[in-house]
Amino acid sequence: MKEQAYKAILDSIADGVFTVDDQWRITSWNAAAEQITGYSREEALGRHCYEVFRTNVCQTDCVLRKTLTSGKALVNLALNILDRDGNEKPISVSTAALTDEDGRIIGGAETFRDLSTIEALRRQLLREYSFADIISKNHRIQGIFEILPDIAESDSTVLITGPSGTGKELFARALHRLSPRADEPFVTVNCAALPDTLLESELFGYVRGAFTDARRDKPGRFTLAQGGTLFLDEIGEISPAVQVKLLRVLQEKTFEPLGSNTTVRADVRILAATNKRLAELVEQGKFRDDLFYRLNVIQIDLPTLAERREDIPLLIEHFIGRFNAEKGKEIGDLTPDALEALLAYDWPGNIRELENAIEHAFVLCKGATIDLAHLPRQIVGERRASGRPARRFSSLAEAEAAAIRQALAAHGGNRVRTAAALGMHKTTLLRKMKKLSVTYP
Amino acid sequence: MRIAIATFQTQISPRFDCANTVWLVDLEGENEVARTELSLMQTPPPARAALLRSHGVAVLLCGGVRRCDYFDLLDQGIEVIAGLMGEAQDMLTAYRQGRLNPEPRWEPGRRFGCNARRGRHAHGAPRGRGPMGNR
Incomplete structure (x- = not known):
């Protein structure tokens, strides 16, 4: 009865969820996981997770292994999987360790979300x-x-x-x-x-x-x-x-x-x-x-890149796509820390410097996600020198809200000056403040 | 005839585009006469089909294959048996004994997805399954 209840709960979740034992064998596989990967529960149970949940990092940088080794959960990592039909699907993945009553790690859980629609919208936006x-x-x-x-x-x-x-x-x-x-x-x-x-x-x-x-x-x-x-x-x-x-x-x-x-x-x-x-x-x-x-x-x-910070994520995506094609790599995204560092940097060399920073990261990044360690020292160094605590943003929206709060504080809450500093119209600023629940300092 | 098996440790690699090594196995009839290992680490996915062809590979055994890679392999004249899972040695044995059969993929008008496959008959291959129907 208890097991049926767990299954019903798991199947009611829109995100894919599966669990593995300490030998990486799948012990549960919910309905959304079936739909996203194309593998049924019967096919998945008992198999190694990498055989049916085929991410681009399984063979080099397994995220579940990281969690089971460190005991630390990983949140919203951008990866891709190959579904049963050979289609690559962008997903975001979170992991957690499963422990017994004594706190010993006995397996892991992975939740994942299909980002295909979001990715299509992002591409459409990029085109727009x-x-x-x-x-x-x-x-x-x-x-x-x-x-x-x-x-x-x-x-x-x-x-x-x-x-x-x-x-x-x-x-x-x-x-x-x-x-x-x-x-x-x-x-x-x-x-x-x-x-x-x-x-x-x-x-x-x-x-x-x-x-x-x-x-x-x-x-x-x-x-x-x-x-x-x-x-x-x-x-x-x-x-x-x-x-x-x-x-x-x-x-x-x-x-x-x-x-x-x-x-x-x-x-x-x-x-x-x-x-x-x-x-x-x-x-x-x-x-x-x-x-x-x-x-x-x-x-x-032409404005400087610092005057058009809102373009930084778009330009990063554009450069990642271009370097992936040029260098035959499959880097998907950046960690929130890396994105925050790039958004906070002043970019005296403007877009050319940003392009060089992404190329630098491509040389050092062996996995699928660019991290702080892959960025040039002057970008990460300035971030450290600024003395700000190393905050983690779980999303771009959170990073954007932080940037708006910081700019508002720097300009004494003046909406017009803050909007100018952020390179956006004052009504855009107001709209974003409302959407991101940012209040005046 | 030379076949290639994309490997991950001792297992069939779940993704050809992410595989770090392939075994190159020379067969005479059912007998294995030579085996070498080829690193793919320095070869980006778009160049892998041509690399295998340059090594005289006629058949590739692997797990998942992206559509673009699948068509690259076909363009190079390499037969693809994909969707395999399990120990690479077991897959090699099954192939030598004629128990792995390629099936066409992504044909015009053919429907793909879980439901399209559920009605198929098993082929009796050891642990092999997936888009090629080797299950």
């Missing part, structure tokens, strides 16, 4: 927040998304500004791809990477005999980009001499290769980017004002 390979739900970036097709359609020069690593080239490529010039070349020049004389010959090309080593004609980037787009990165670094020549191309749409008397027409759209404040350089006399105004027809100013 993606635009031409750029991912963001930040209101400033969403605003740029709205006008990007119109900017791309025009042939105007665009100046993309923002600190290093904020994705300026990604936006330049998106503008090119969305433009009528999409089928023509997209040519990039990093103006800071070349000395003055080389930059000039690189941009405009030269003819044979133009200088001692010029044994044959060499087309410049303007020629290579004919009909397409030329992206001048780090435009703030060019010398006054090159500024003059560039101004002429922008004004007259023509140029002469070095050593040539022939004027070439430049049918090229110019996109430029800088991490410097060009207006300040103009005031200091380091950048020509006429060139600045020619470049600054349309300006796209």
Whole structure:
């Protein structure tokens, strides 16, 4: 009777539940476990758990073994299983040790939830927040998304500004791809990477005999980009001499290769980017004002990653997916501690630094979940140096609530300033506060 | 003929994509004439089918196989007998004695899932069961 009652209780639970003895043989298997894995109770009972509950870590990093060895429960680990039909299903898993009356471990229990629907929704959201390979739900970036097709359609020069690593080239490529010039070349020049004389010959090309080593004609980037787009990165670094020549191309749409008397027409759209404040350089006399105004027809100013923290989980997911595909790994998620550390870090190197941090974690992570130990020292180190207690968040919502509380406290409860610091609209902040039950300090 | 058996310790590996080793077994008729072990640790799942093919494998015995890996293996001309459980040596013996039979999977129009299989007859294979119907 007691056993039947246990079975009825287990079968009423929507999550999959099974128990094993100390030899990893399954001793109970509820109805939800049957449904999620495709294996019936009769098939599962008596089998080793890894034979029917086939997670991606069974053979390398068994979570139940960890619990039975340490006696500690594990909560909400993101894994995947292979069901009976060969379908991979994302699941979250929690484990607990089973003990006898004397406290001796006699087996373990595992509960798991099918995240297939949630995962599908997450993918849909990721698609909704993606635009031409750029991912963001930040209101400033969403605003740029709205006008990007119109900017791309025009042939105007665009100046993309923002600190290093904020994705300026990604936006330049998106503008090119969305433009009528999409089928023509997209040519990039990093103006800071070349000395003055080389930059000039690189941009405009030269003819044979133009200088001692010029044994044959060499087309410049303007020629290579004919009909397409030329992206001048780090435009703030060019010398006054090159500024003059560039101004002429922008004004007259023509140029002469070095050593040539022939004027070439430049049918090229110019996109430029800088991490410097060009207006300040103009005031200091380091950048020509006429060139600045020619470049600054349309300006796209990109926020730092710290100003768009809400994008960090989306970007992490995007990078994990990309590195999984590139490196043939199957990393599913991060531990709450690791996610908290990434959300709390200031990201001076912006998205490029986040990308590097995830790549670093991919090198060190041998299992399916990225943990604190896999992250670069400066990220974990700053977290320790901040002196905050190492809190565990069981979900992203909890981490988000903590971030809002912290920002509210830092801004004296001012809603507008807090929303700005978190990179969201004040009504979004209010909605999130209500949803997450966050109150004013 | 060379067959591969994905292993986990002494057992059939529950997942081919997560298996660290395979046995490569050369058979002449029912007789085993050679056996070596091949590490898969440095080979990501998408490259495993080609690796087995490069070793001349004609048949793979394993536990679970993801759909994408299954079709990669078929593309490489490797016959797959999946859904097996238990000791790898027992599976090898059963195969040599002709007691493991591959069945087609994921055919157009065929229904898969627990209910689709429950009515099938047992084949008498030792402890083998699963999507290939070897139970």
